[in-house]
Amino acid sequence: MSRLVIVVEKASDWGSYYPSDNVVSAQDYLKQPLSDDDERTQVINLCRSYKYLGTGYYVSLLAEARGHKVIPSVRTINDLRRRSLYGLDIEDLNGKLGKFLPAGGRDTTDFGILVYFGETSYPALEDLARQLFETFPCPILRIEFERERVWQISAIKPTGLHSLSDEQEDAFAQSLDKFSRKLWRKPRARRKFRFDLAMLVDPAEAMPPSNKRALKQFVEAGNELGIEVDAIGRNDYQRLAEYDGLFIRETTALDNHTYRFANKAEKEDMVVIDDPGSILKCTNKIYLHDLMLSRKLPIPRTEILYRDEAKRLDELAGRMEFPLVLKIPDGSFSRGIVKVETPAGLKEAADALFQHTALVLAQEFMFTEFDWRIGVLNREPLYACKYFMSRGHWQIYNHAAKGTAKSGGFQTLPVREAPADIVKLALKATAPIGDGLYGVDIKKAGDRLALIEVNDNPSIDAGVEDAYLGEDLYRRIMAEFLRRMERKRLGVRG
Template sequence: MTQLILVVDELSAWEPYFPSDNLVDFQTYLKQSTGKDAPRTRVINLCRTDKYLSNGYYCSLLAEARGQHVIPSVATLNSLRNKALFAFGFDGVGEALQRLAESGNEPVRELKVKSYFGQCALPGLLPLCRELFERLPSPIMELSFKLRSRWELAGLSTLSPKELKGEEEDQFAQALETYSRIIWRKPKSVKRCRYDLAMLVNPDESLPPSDPKALKRFIKAGERAGVNVEIITRKDYQRLAEYDGLFIRETTAIDHHTFRFAQKAEHEGLVVMDSPTSILRCANKVFLAESFTKHGVPTPKTLMVSPRQKDAADWLERELGYPLVLKIPDGAFSRGVYKVQDRAQLQDTLAKLRKASALVLAQEYFFTEFDWRIGILNHQPIFACKYFMVKGHWQIYRHNEEKEADSGAFVTLPTYEVPKAVLNAALKSVKPIGDGLYGVDIKEGKGRVAVIEVNDNPNIDHGVEDVFLKDKLYDIVIEDFVRRFEAA
């Protein structure tokens, strides 16, 4: 059972609002004792937090020391004091700010807007407020904007309910009610389960790691193992502490909410698959290339080059010849990968990539009719597929201008039928990355085996990766979560 505590500097600060059994003042919260059998507790710190070593600062510090989930956290308070972090522009909000600036008698060059749990009264600024609340969760924030060459977020500060007036009080109360109703509710289960597992998905993703039929099978596998598997989306960020684990079934990236979900879940003590460390290491092909070299993993000949380097074309031409392959470090599903046939195409592609990344990877072109995908969980192979190239194309995916993709045929095999050299290379490649769930892409041909990359959240789709093991594949994944829950 989770309990909620609202902490204010003094109870008088709550006079404009409805009474609440969850409300305590700072002195009362300070004297509360906690033991190892204390219920899971969440704290909304509504004290003034704008000063270092204030009541509000100590409230968050005490909550974290007591093992309680608190907003704002101490890390958030420290970040909010670093004003330099916010001197940047935001796409999509300039027009909304300009309309607000011109709504009065005279145009203004400075504006302040209040955000309550990521909500605000201006629809045009809602995406920004939500994004900031995800990154820096704090009950009440005041956003300061300045018009320079464009509108910029010049600063953020926290406020207490006592500093609000009139309509602001109503907006805050409504936002708190909405936030509390969503965040503190416990997910319902048909039967009593040992553990609760959140499965993060994006219903609008065109190439998700698992299709809806596979997601249903993960849920069924959870039922068989006594695990309540609940699908969540990006909007459920603040609910993470309700669960025992997080299973990411959405394409991950570093500068993306999936990475923030992984970080938050790990901070809350959840079992996370895949972990922030795995995402960091797998998402960047530069890291993988260096890791493969250090640990003796067989790969195509690979070079790292700056696309701004004057002699880059000469060097790559001399070392790799044609055709060669250029890759941006953080591409996924064959995006950001270019096959280069000659000098003119090489120079054009390097010019194209200058704005995308300070470094690009160049590899020898190693043609095969298919790529192996070896699924590995906790250093054990759990599935094996051959993904064939799209007809008339050199990759297993072909993207078009409508942001859709064609994919080639596949064959799913039992892992014991995979050539030993392929399995060994796959296992060797993930050893320095972690013990999570990975998909290793490998080329095999001409007497060679070459690891292309390691994916941190590999595809598990119904009718593809599960063809051989069927429901057992989903059981294996969920049972590994149970093992990790029990170990924790």
């Protein structure tokens, strides 16, 4: 995958640990001649200080100039000097710190902890330590707290390996080993792949965007094109810097790790699908509603309901015909969608949905035997499917079915055989969102078209979306990653 280099300021700083070929002195690293080898290199800079224009600063600066991924980066070093970035009250910090203050320490007004690669020995502050490391990726951080009325972070300081006690050195070694499993592990035989692509998956997800056979097809298609595709999980956040690109194959949401992964990948200047902008625009139906209206694209008649406007909800029955469909803004795979037949049912369903969201969409019910799904990649149509409603149900997915959710049938066909107006509408819908991979759902009733939604993370299951293109579907997606990664390497934008 990538070569690991650990840089220490003095050889004695590593004296407590086993010798390793991965460890070099700062002086030797700075004197290294530039190499034509395109092997990805991950540098962990353990210099004693990152003072501006000091040895540690130059290690990170030249690492970036050489195309190496380094922790801490120069940006992180500079950010750690800016107290404005972290001088904020931390929610529930009083309660968390109170759990492990020394006996009789209620009068304590300052406190500090060490964080090694996002880990701390204080369980109550594990989440905080991880979040701070994600914000300021640095091998060793000392987090200092102070209390006047409430606890707050007073300082975040990078700390040198040489300053650790024996017990702290053991804790650091464990965290380093966990952070980079390659340190004491025999390296595998190097494979000749031009690029490395991380594919974010969750094996435990009940309804993932791609089934296991499709994930395997992505790996094989990538390998054929010189891309090593490596499945990663939510705990591999800090490994992202090892890769050239990120392909998200988990259901995305703004409030979970998928958005953090996409955001970090974009900041690392990696090729990423789904990019954070697409996730932001597609995962909220309220946003999509206004976006499509502003583009004058046909959508079902829709009204937005507000939790605190009971009168508007009461009047809705006079403005729209039943049945109606209520939707929470961030539902997926037909979840968070309720069909209501009467004013009483409308109020009951709305009250239930308002427990989870301040806004709800009320939409006219358009029955069709199937929805069109047009896959779009880089502003071009990729595949076309008909998704039929689940048997005896009004949606594609029936979550009320006993056992697992039941879905209707499908028909996959060449894009050229899909109605031209459907394909044209799909391309218009994705144009203001981006150039990623999307699935556009459209209903057609007679001559009327209605855009239902744009999915930033469309289903691509073996046996369904690939039923016409077969292996070529996976090759086309991997070929787009290859094109973008080649352009990144050449410094070409767009």
